[in-house]
Amino acid sequence: xxxxxxxxxxxxxxxxxxxxxxxxxxxxxxxxxxxxxxxxxxxxxxxxxxxxxxxxxxxxxxxxxxxxxxxxxxxxxxxxxxxxxxxxxxxxxxxxxxxxxxxxxxxxxxxxxxxxxxxxxxxxxxxxxxxxxxxxxxxxxxxxxxxxxxxxxxxxxxxxxxxxxxxxxxxxxxxxxxxxxxxxxxxxxxxxxxxxxxxxxxxxxxxxxxxxxxxxxxxxxxxxxxxxxxxxxxxxxxxxxxxxxx
Ligand code: IPE
Ligand code: IPE
Ligand code: MG
Numbered sequence: 225x226x227x228x229x230x231x232x233x234x235x236x237x238x239x240x241x242x243x244x245x246x247x248x249x250x251x252x253x254x255x256x257x258x259x260x261x262x263x264x265x266x267x268x269x270x271x272x273x274x275x276x277x278x279x280x281x282x283x284x285x286x287x288x289x290x291x292x293x294x295x296x297x298x299x300x301x302x303x304x305x306x307x308x309x310x311x312x313x314x315x316x317x318x319x320x321x322x323x324x325x326x327x328x329x330x331x332x333x334x335x336x337x338x339x340x341x342x343x344x345x346x347x348x349x350x351x352x353x354x355x356x357x358x359x360x361x362x363x364x365x366x367x368x369x370x371x372x373x374x375x376x377x378x379x380x381x382x383x384x385x386x387x388x389x390x391x392x393x394x395x396x397x398x399x400x401x402x403x404x405x406x407x408x409x410x411x412x413x414x415x416x417x418x419x420x421x422x423x424x425x426x427x428x429x430x431x432x433x434x435x436x437x438x439x440x441x442x443x444x445x446x447x448x449x450x451x452x453x454x455x456x457x458x459x460x461x462x463x464x465x466x467x468x469x470x
Contacts, residue, residue: 243451244288244408244431245275246423249415249439256439262306267441269314276322278448279359286360286405288332290423294368297337308339311365315345319361323349328357332399332424333367354402362401369425372399376426395426407431410455414440414447432458 247268254264272289279287292307299307319329331346338346376395383394396404408424408431416437420428434451436443459466 239283240285240406241283241409241452241455242286242288242406242427243279243284244290244411244424244428246290246411246413246415246421247272247275247440247443248413248417248421250441252415253439253441261303262310264439264441265303265307265310269310269318271441271443272314273318274444275448276327276361278445280322280325280327281445282448282452284359286362288362288364288405288408288424288427290364290367290421292333292365292367293422294334294366294371295422297366308342311363312339312342312345315342315349319349320352322361323353323357326358327353327361328355328359328402329353329361329363330400330402331363331365332372332401333365334371335366335400337366350402360405362405364424367399367422367424369420369422372424373426375399410434410451412436412448412451414438414443430460430462432460 250264250268251261252264253267254261257263275289276287291311296307297304315329319327323329329349331350335343335346372395375398376391379394379398380391383390392404396402405427408428411420411423411428411431412434413419414436416435416439418435432455434454436447436451438447
């Protein structure tokens with residue numbers, strides 16, 4: 225967030241960043257290789273681990289990964305079932321290693337439609353990773369930006385307390401986040417499309433957008449660094465004008 229003087233409007237080195245990633249392109253990656261789409265999702269799991277590693281090596285403090293949208297339930301049953309299996313495997317086999325290294329994990333979105341085995345994996349990992357960590361990893365599963373805002377708005381209305389902070393608290397609560405997060409600074413979308421696809425819409429209100437043609441399974445630490453590099457060149461004004469122009 226900008227400070228009172230708008231000093232983030234000049235190019236300061238990025239610090240304490242919240243980066244969000246729309247991890248798209250895994251299906252096309254597989255199809256281009258004559259493989260079933262699920263092979264792309266399996267390869268995408270390795271790219272997730274690379275992205276977490278890359279973020280850990282930088283000043284990123286919150287990493288939000290758009291993992292499965294509410295609209296993704298509309299895919300063939302077999303693909304959805306395999307995705308749910310991959311999420312469970314990732315939480316059970318990969319994430320504990322990150323938790324040991326100071327990553328605090330939360331899963332945001334709806335839980336009630338997830339397979340019970342995946343819900344158990346989520347409960348297990350969240351139980352061991354609460355508290356202050358070096359980096360917060362948020363996995364958005366069965367997530368819809370609009371649904372999230374709508375649920376929060378309904379709750380907000382029923383509580384009848386009108387502050388902005390209270391809305392942010394309720395939004396975190398209704399999307400099952402442990403606490404409100406700072407706004408997204410940089411939103412990366414892999415896979416070549418230039419759209420938002422119902423990602424965390426409230427949090428990206430002032431995010432810098434970075435679209436890359438790189439398909440998600442190919443995304444590596446250099447791609448992550450390139451996105452941060454591009455971000456560091458952007459001039460964020462938050463509706464103001466640069467200090468140098470005053
Ligand atoms: C994103 O990759 C992963 C999920 C939506 C779960 P896709 O599966 O959408 O890959 P493309 O866009 O079809 O290539
Ligand atoms: C966005 O990808 C959702 C995730 C990456 C989880 P989609 O493939 O679902 O988005 P559209 O359909 O291209 O907009
Ligand atoms: Mg896609």
